[in-house]
Amino acid sequence: MNQSPATNNQQSNTHNPTRLLLLGAGRSASALLQYLLRHAAAERWFLTVADAQPAHLAPVLAAHSRSAHVVPFEVQDAGRLDALVAEADIVISMLPATLHPLVARACLRHRRHLATASYVSPNIGALHAEAAGADLVFLMECGLDPGLDHMSAMQVINELHGQGARLTGFRSYCGGLLAPESEGDNPWRYKFTWNPRNVVLAGQGGPAKYLENGQEKLIPYAELFGRAETLAVPGHGHFEGYANRDSLTYRAVYGLADIGTMLRGTLRRPGYCGAWQALVTLGLTDDSTSLGNPASLPWGALVAQVMGEKIPADQVAARVAARLALDPHGPEMTRLAWLGLFTERSVGLAGATAAQLLEHLLADKWQLGPHDRDQVVMQHQFDYELNGESRRRTSSLVVTGTDATHTAMAQTVGLPLGMAVRRLARGEVAGRGVVIPTTADLYVPILQELAADYGIAFAEEEGVG
Numbered sequence: 001m002n003q004s005p006a007t008n009n010q011q012s013n014t015h016n017p018t019r020l021l022l023l024g025a026g027r028s029a030s031a032l033l034q035y036l037l038r039h040a041a042a043e044r045w046f047l048t049v050a051d052a053q054p055a056h057l058a059p060v061l062a063a064h065s066r067s068a069h070v071v072p073f074e075v076q077d078a079g080r081l082d083a084l085v086a087e088a089d090i091v092i093s094m095l096p097a098t099l100h101p102l103v104a105r106a107c108l109r110h111r112r113h114l115a116t117a118s119y120v121s122p123n124i125g126a127l128h129a130e131a132a133g134a135d136l137v138f139l140m141e142c143g144l145d146p147g148l149d150h151m152s153a154m155q156v157i158n159e160l161h162g163q164g165a166r167l168t169g170f171r172s173y174c175g176g177l178l179a180p181e182s183e184g185d186n187p188w189r190y191k192f193t194w195n196p197r198n199v200v201l202a203g204q205g206g207p208a209k210y211l212e213n214g215q216e217k218l219i220p221y222a223e224l225f226g227r228a229e230t231l232a233v234p235g236h237g238h239f240e241g242y243a244n245r246d247s248l249t250y251r252a253v254y255g256l257a258d259i260g261t262m263l264r265g266t267l268r269r270p271g272y273c274g275a276w277q278a279l280v281t282l283g284l285t286d287d288s289t290s291l292g293n294p295a296s297l298p299w300g301a302l303v304a305q306v307m308g309e310k311i312p313a314d315q316v317a318a319r320v321a322a323r324l325a326l327d328p329h330g331p332e333m334t335r336l337a338w339l340g341l342f343t344e345r346s347v348g349l350a351g352a353t354a355a356q357l358l359e360h361l362l363a364d365k366w367q368l369g370p371h372d373r374d375q376v377v378m379q380h381q382f383d384y385e386l387n388g389e390s391r392r393r394t395s396s397l398v399v400t401g402t403d404a405t406h407t408a409m410a411q412t413v414g415l416p417l418g419m420a421v422r423r424l425a426r427g428e429v430a431g432r433g434v435v436i437p438t439t440a441d442l443y444v445p446i447l448q449e450l451a452a453d454y455g456i457a458f459a460e461e462e463g464v465g
Contacts, residue, residue, distance in 0.1 A: 017044040018425045021088035023073065023081075023103065025051040028194065029094045030405060032414030033060065036092075039422060040067035050084055075099055086110045092421055093118075096195075100124060104131075104138060111136060113424055117143025117417050120434055132433030139429065141436040142420040143413035144376060145174040148397070148450075149264075150253075150436060151416070151443035152458055153380050156395055157254055158440070160384055168260050168390075169383030173231065173241040175267025176409045179373040179400050187335045189269035191366040193374040193401075193409040200285060200359045202266065208243035210263040211251070219243055225277035230270070233379055233396050234461060240273045241265040253438060267377050275335035278324050279358065282306060284341075287355035295350040299361070300342050306354055317342040339365055368404040375400045376408040378458075395458045415454060419446045 050073035085106040097118040176193040208219040228240040321328040378397040401408035451457035
C-alpha cells in the first residue's frame, strides 16, 4: 500500500507533491478553489478538480497548469469516483452531504484522507474507528456553520476556562443574509446564498432541542419559526434567531457538560420568521406528499388546495389571513403577497410536493442578482462567573461579499476548509478518525490566518451578566 504524502510532511516536501482531489466546484466552492490554487506551488500540491461541468473551470485553472487540472465527473459514476480517489492523497468533497458516505467509503478502501464542510452524519460517525485504525483523518465540519462556529467558540471557551471562569450559558447564532444595500424592495430581506432546498426544509429534522436555565426545551417544527428571539449585533442592528437541530449534543463537544443554557440557532432579518411560520402553518413547506398538480396550476389555486378549500381566486388572500389570524394588510401578508402566492402565476412543476413548488418559486424570487452582495453574520454569547461576578462576553462576526460570485458565504465556508486541508497536508492535524475543528492545532492557526490575511475576525464585547 502506498503511503500518503499527507501523512509524512518531510517526504511530501522532498519527493512527490501531495495530490489533492476536489470533488465538486460550483459557485459555493469558488473561494476554496482560489485558496488551493494560491498555495499549490509553495505547498507542493497538485490539484485535480472533478466537476460535472468542467468547461467553466478551464479559464480559472489556465494560469495553474503545472499545479492543477480539471476532469469531468458525474456523481453517479461510482467507478470514476473510485479511480479518482485512488489517485489522490487528500479528498476534499463539496458534493451534497448525502454523498459523503459514498466518498468516505472510497477513501477507506484506498487509505485516503477526507475533508468536508458538512456535519458529521450518523453514517460518517460510524466510520470513526475504522478510519482511525487506518491512520486516516476524516476532517468534517470545517466550513462556516459548522466550522467557524466551532473554532471561534472553542477559542473563547478555552480562554475563559484558563482564567478560572465557570461557564453558565452559551448561545450561538449564524445566518447567511443579504447586505442591507442589496435588499431593495424585497420585504423578506433575504435571498439564497446557499442550498435553496436546505432553506425550504430548515427545521424539519425533528424538534429543536436546547437547554435553558437547566431545563431541556423542545420546539416542534410546527412552532419553530413562531418562537424566534431577537438579538442585537453591534453596529449592524437587530436580528431574529430560531433554534436549530439538537444543541444538546454540543455540550460534550465543547466540554460544557455542566452548563445550564446551551442553544445554537439560525439568524434572519426581523420579520422573516413570522412570515415563514405562516408558510409552515399553511403546509407549503411539506415535502412528504406529491400534490398531483399540473404545472399550469395557478399559485392562488395551489394555496387554496393545500388549505383544503375551494374558493375563488380573489378570496384566497383573505382566507389565508383569516385562517392564520393575520392582519390582511400586515407585514406577514405583505411578504406572502410579494412572493406571488395569491396570483395566477403558474407553479411551474407538475406532480410536485408543496415544498418543491415553494423552492421553485423562491429560486426565482430570491435569486442573487449579479451585483447583489451577501452577508454572513455570526454571534456567540458566553455567560460566565469569574471571581464571584456574573459576566457576559459577546463575540460577533460580520462578513460582506463582493458580488454574486465572490460571496461571503463562499469565503467563510471555503477558506476555513482550505486552511484545514493545508494543515492536514503538512501533517499538523493530531487527531485520527472523524475529526472536527475543536482542538487548538486546527482553530488557532486557521483563525489567525483568516484575521491576518482576509480580515475575517470576531469583535468582542464584555459586560456584566
